[in-house]
Amino acid sequence: MIPTSEPTARLRPGEGAIARLACLVLQPVLTRVVRRVATRHPSLFARLGPHQATDFLIDPVELPFALHLRPDPQALVFRAVPRDTAPQAGATIRGRFLLLLELIDAEQDGDAAFFSRDLEVSGDTEAVVRLRNALDDMDGSLAEEASAMFGAPGRAVLARLRRAYPDATKPQEYA
Amino acid sequence: MSLAELICPAGTPAALRTAVDAGADAVYCGFQDATNARNFPGLNFTPDELAEAVTYAHARGTKVLLALNTYPPAGKVDLWRHAADTGARLGVDAFIVADMGVADYIARTYPGIRLHLSVQAAASSPEATRYYCENFGVKRVVLPRILTIPEIRQLRREIPCEIETFIFGNHGLMVEGRCSLTNYLTGQSTNMDGVCSPASDVEYVRDADGSMSSQLAGFTIDRFGVDEKAGYPTICKGRYAAPHRPEGYYAFEEPISLNLSRLLPELIEAGVHAFKIEGRQRSKSYVRGVVRAFRAAVDDIKAGREANIADLIALTEGQKQTQGAFETKKWR
Numbered sequence A: 001m002i003p004t005s006e007p008t009a010r011l012r013p014g015e016g017a018i019a020r021l022a023c024l025v026l027q028p029v030l031t032r033v034v035r036r037v038a039t040r041h042p043s044l045f046a047r048l049g050p051h052q053a054t055d056f057l058i059d060p061v062e063l064p065f066a067l068h069l070r071p072d073p074q075a076l077v078f079r080a081v082p083r084d085t086a087p088q089a090g091a092t093i094r095g096r097f098l099l100l101l102e103l104i105d106a107e108q109d110g111d112a113a114f115f116s117r118d119l120e121v122s123g124d125t126e127a128v129v130r131l132r133n134a135l136d137d138m139d140g141s142l143a144e145e146a147s148a149m150f151g152a153p154g155r156a157v158l159a160r161l162r163r164a165y166p167d168a169t170k171p172q173e174y175a
Numbered sequence B: 001m002s003l004a005e006l007i008c009p010a011g012t013p014a015a016l017r018t019a020v021d022a023g024a025d026a027v028y029c030g031f032q033d034a035t036n037a038r039n040f041p042g043l044n045f046t047p048d049e050l051a052e053a054v055t056y057a058h059a060r061g062t063k064v065l066l067a068l069n070t071y072p073p074a075g076k077v078d079l080w081r082h083a084a085d086t087g088a089r090l091g092v093d094a095f096i097v098a099d100m101g102v103a104d105y106i107a108r109t110y111p112g113i114r115l116h117l118s119v120q121a122a123a124s125s126p127e128a129t130r131y132y133c134e135n136f137g138v139k140r141v142v143l144p145r146i147l148t149i150p151e152i153r154q155l156r157r158e159i160p161c162e163i164e165t166f167i168f169g170n171h172g173l174m175v176e177g178r179c180s181l182t183n184y185l186t187g188q189s190t191n192m193d194g195v196c197s198p199a200s201d202v203e204y205v206r207d208a209d210g211s212m213s214s215q216l217a218g219f220t221i222d223r224f225g226v227d228e229k230a231g232y233p234t235i236c237k238g239r240y241a242a243p244h245r246p247e248g249y250y251a252f253e254e255p256i257s258l259n260l261s262r263l264l265p266e267l268i269e270a271g272v273h274a275f276k277i278e279g280r281q282r283s284k285s286y287v288r289g290v291v292r293a294f295r296a297a298v299d300d301i302k303a304g305r306e307a308n309i310a311d312l313i314a315l316t317e318g319q320k321q322t323q324g325a326f327e328t329k330k331w332r
Helices: A015-040 A044-053 A097-104 A110-115 A125-136 A142-148 A151-164 B013-022 B047-059 B078-090 B100-109 B126-136 B149-158 B181-186 B261-269 B284-302
Strands: A056-060 A065-070 A077-082 A091-095 A119-123 B005-009 B026-029 B063-068 B094-097 B114-117 B140-142 B162-170 B202-206 B212-216 B219-224 B239-242 B245-250 B257-259 B274-277
Touching (some): A015 A077, A015 A142, A056 A097, A056 A125, A091 A097, A091 A125, A097 A110, A097 A142, A097 A151, A119 B202, A142 A151, B013 B026, B013 B047, B013 B284, B026 B047, B047 B063, B063 B078, B078 B100, B126 B149, B149 B162, B149 B261, B162 B261, B162 B284, B181 B212, B261 B284, B274 B284
Parallel strands (some): B005 B026, B005 B274, B026 B063, B063 B094, B114 B140
Antiparallel strands (some): A056 A065, B239 B245
């Protein structure tokens, strides 16, 4: 279950300054990551169809900022934005950060996360479905690809993130 | 003799490779158009992708079944015939069909390729099944989810083809191939356009108290409280208020998934040849988890061991599961 019922645009105490600083620090990383993904996985754009031009807001609920994605191969946008200045999104995807990361990497099932209410979507549902299917058709792990771009420190951050989160929605093998 | 083949879903090439690697005996998939009943945005295969998929699967001993299981509108059969021509050229192992015209075209044009009768044909009697076998050479029937195991055992004795049953996944007991609920609200047909609750007509609305409404074409289908598990936004799984149930209730079906893992030995003994896992619209994660679990279970049973199936409840709709009519006719 998503731990807060706060609407996306509402700021938590002290979030504004932290969010702006985090966005500034993160932006070069996000730009590098999205360009690499676009170069290595060009086929994902075909599955997006008309929603290459859609503005997606990806909202990791426990982080002080959201992520704005416009997957237009001619003008890619992937940036961290403070919630109070987030653009009007065509579709919003909301959940815990690591869940969102694992959905991208097909470590978790999106429908299952939706059924359990750990994942929320709003806005243009077709855009969300296309994005999900496009990402799901990619081989390998985006998270590992991205973390590997930053060498050992990047991989260490990813490993720490994975350890920090419980894994509630995966099937329990042979329980 | 039952071979207990595992028939596994693939909505994308990556999902197909995942299914093959997880132990599928056969993978079923469709093209990116109305010729199959999972015509969802961003899903399915281009002809080039299917060619690569067939190569990948065949190299590992896995069959590829092409779903052409929707009904062409009158006079508009070219799309289905073209899809069959493409599938035949690419070397698919069988076509899964529902429409008699499509079945007839394939039977005449490609007599060497197997025809499987889709659940969308809703053939549940010996008479109906024999008709398809005798007239179109159908080799396997995918049974609607309305029969008990004793009924399946009896049916097996009366038909000249293999039986495939669903064992896991979405559980809709509407009469397959004849459900017009989506058409009623959206103008798009599950049976002819391949879309049940098209995503373009679906909206989720979050209320201030944390509850969530799912809407189809502007009509509220269900409203989930903060602590309630959710389901698909399909009309048959909707919760409605009625004069005799003003509090709202699941009038047709509830959000729940089929899981027959406990009944596998009985189904094999009853002569079921193949087991279908539903879920071409689901992720690689789902495909990997479910296929691995049933691969292990089927292998255990074949080896005379007790099957120890994985707990798949986290992957079920509404996080609930049932054995449905397979266990008892009292279901719904």
